[in-house]
Amino acid sequence: MEKGDIYPRVKCVVDTCTHYVAGDYCSARNIDIMHEEEGHMSQIIEQTMCKTFAQASSFANMLGSMDNVNWGGAASKLFTGGDMYPTVMCTVHSCEYWKDGNHCIAEAIEVTGRHANECQDTNCQTYRNKESQ
Ligand code: SF4
Ligand code: SF4
Numbered sequence: 001m002e003k004g005d006i007y008p009r010v011k012c013v014v015d016t017c018t019h020y021v022a023g024d025y026c027s028a029r030n031i032d033i034m035h036e037e038e039g040h041m042s043q044i045i046e047q048t049m050c051k052t053f054a055q056a057s058s059f060a061n062m063l064g065s066m067d068n069v070n071w072g073g074a075a076s077k078l079f080t081g082g083d084m085y086p087t088v089m090c091t092v093h094s095c096e097y098w099k100d101g102n103h104c105i106a107e108a109i110e111v112t113g114r115h116a117n118e119c120q121d122t123n124c125q126t127y128r129n130k131e132s133q
Helices: 059-068 071-080
Strands: 009-012 030-035 048-050 087-090 108-112
Touching: 030 108
Parallel strands: 009 108, 030 087
Antiparallel strands: 030 048
């Protein structure tokens, strides 16, 4: 991650994640979007996932997630009502928006998978297969 890098705005509806904040925000400092299956690059939305998902009902996950919290964003949201977004690193290089350095150049992405139990239940809904464009 370099100073000056630009990241997409993140909307996330995964309300079972420890990083989820009401209003469909993500309080993580950084999220990793990845292909779901080892050795098989995503070809469709369902084969992508937010690897940073951590189930909120697990106390161990809550503790483990503490070092990946966007404290500045959270404070700004709390005190000024501003927006809060994580940085995004993505390894899904079959996506139209993927760029060298594991960057995503989309203006905004949406992470879906309401009620997810594991990261494989989540998706980057903004994924677009560059081969099919
Ligand atoms: S699933 Fe990913 S984008 Fe959504 S709140 Fe959790 S870490 Fe953030
Ligand atoms: S839109 Fe594409 S490049 Fe951006 S995070 Fe989603 S899968 Fe990765």
